[in-house]
Amino acid sequence: MDAEPEYIRNMLLDVLSSEEALACDAVLLSGGLDTSIASEAVKLHIDNRDDSKLRTAITLTIDPQQNSLANSNNLFVQEPQDVVYARRIAHRLCLEHHILTPTLDELLAGEALDMCVRVLGTFDGMELRNAVVIATALMQAKKLGCTRVLTGDGADELFAGYSFMHSMNDDDLPRYTKNMVKTMSFCAFPLAADLGIKVWSPFLDPRVVEYATSDRGGLKSIKVGEFDGSVHGKLVLRKAFPEVISAARKKEPIECGSGTTVLPKLAELLVSDSTFQQEKREALEKYDLVVRDKEHLLYFRRFRAAVLDSPEALARMKRYGPDDTCPDCKFRLKDGSSFCNVCGLYPARPISK
Known part of the structure; x- marks a missing residue:
């Protein structure tokens, strides 16, 4: 060896x-x-x-x-x-x-x-x-x-x-x-x-x-x-x-x-186009948050109930900070990371070369 x-x-x-x-x-x-x-x-x-x-x-x-x-x-x-x-x-x-x-x-x-x-x-x-x-x-x-x-x-x-x-x-x-x-x-x-x-x-x-x-x-x-x-x-x-x-x-x-x-493909079958467009629009208007696809929507529904509609849970997460927030979900990014751990956006900030 x-x-x-x-x-x-x-x-x-x-x-x-x-x-x-x-x-x-x-x-x-x-x-x-x-x-x-x-x-x-x-x-x-x-x-x-x-x-x-x-x-x-x-x-x-x-x-x-x-x-x-x-x-x-x-x-x-x-x-x-x-x-x-x-x-x-x-x-x-x-x-x-x-x-x-x-x-x-x-x-x-x-x-x-x-x-x-x-x-x-x-x-x-x-x-x-x-x-x-x-x-x-x-x-x-x-x-x-x-x-x-x-x-x-x-x-x-x-x-x-x-x-x-x-x-x-x-x-x-x-x-x-x-x-x-x-x-x-x-x-x-x-x-x-x-x-x-x-x-x-x-x-x-x-x-x-x-x-x-x-x-x-x-x-x-x-x-x-x-x-x-x-x-x-x-x-x-x-x-x-x-x-x-x-x-x-x-x-x-x-x-x-x-x-x-297979879950992303299954979500495409479970959620109609009209439902997706409606709930995507509601997420942006009510929560100032971008839902990117149908699988994302299924998980967002859970996140909305567990976090966004819970004052206690929301208070534990940093949102709308002065800087270093994700442009799609407005939650605080980890220091030095270009990936948003909350909504999954990448890159969530410019990547330095």
């Missing part, structure tokens, strides 16, 4: 032998590389692994046959793949595997979506398509009596898991990664806190963050390259744990792996 993969392998095995890791009693098992490494390392490679409390895996997948409207309009290009890999991992590790198969209607009108909108303070479609999967899984963990949940958060941000990072050079990628560390956030943490449980990710350990942003571990050649015949991000992680089931799996966003990627 090369020096860098061996270095990060030993580091992660050390992180995953910590009390925080061994206290995790469930894993949100997407079946991607990150949760594959985290769960398989805890169960198969750590000395005294019997001390680990990890017994439960939770995976959410959309059944293409459950929604007649989506099915009849051929919205599903392929079956969601998370469950395919997650089944193999759970079986290998002898985990009690809970596969959640909510309908699309339940995700668009259920308790999990309401919690996401309320807790995260957003009606951004990209965020909610992913967050509703996490929220549904965390709610199941709570029902099962789990108290500390293992995730793979942070690996994509730190190790160039996103495809747009692959074209960056050895000067731009470390700079971008360091900036991302300053602003990155993960919905699992506030959602879990709202439920009274905790989440933990080995990739957010300070030692891993320091390595991934250092001169030693920050180079593109460490993070992006060929593995098993294809070019991947997170190369050093794949080389460090070539034996895990998802070592060669391509990166898929949560919405693709779980199947919620």
Whole structure:
């Protein structure tokens, strides 16, 4: 094994032998590389692994046959793949595997979506398509009596898991990664806190963050390259744990792996053009806020009830500040960010070159 993969392998095995890791009693098992490494390392490679409390895996997948409207309009290009890999991992590790198969209607009108909108303070479609999967899984963990949940958060941000990072050079990628560390956030943490449980990710350990942003571990050649015949991000992680089931799996966003990627297309079928135009106009006139498409409208309805029509909730969010506000929704932008976490507008401020 090369020096860098061996270095990060030993580091992660050390992180995953910590009390925080061994206290995790469930894993949100997407079946991607990150949760594959985290769960398989805890169960198969750590000395005294019997001390680990990890017994439960939770995976959410959309059944293409459950929604007649989506099915009849051929919205599903392929079956969601998370469950395919997650089944193999759970079986290998002898985990009690809970596969959640909510309908699309339940995700668009259920308790999990309401919690996401309320807790995260957003009606951004990209965020909610992913967050509703996490929220549904965390709610199941709570029902099962789990108290500390293992995730793979942070690996994509730190190790160039996103495809747009692959074209960056050895000067731009470390700079971008360091900036991302300053602003990155993960919905699992506030959602879990709202439920009274905790989440933990080995990739957010300070030692891993320091390595991934250092001169030693920050180079593109460490993070992006060929593995098993294809070019991947997170190369050093794949080389460090070539034996895990998802070592060669391509990166898929949560919405693709779980199947919620069809929600924008479903919204187009659920909302008529006349209704969209009417409610879009009302949102602008009454709330001074831009609704951009039909999926956005479905989430805005929830946001309106949870935030805009609630004086207490609205008071907690900064709107109409003197500067740094989103032109579409008028909520305060995060310092240094060109992305609006509330409505999802990008760019919400000019991008400096």
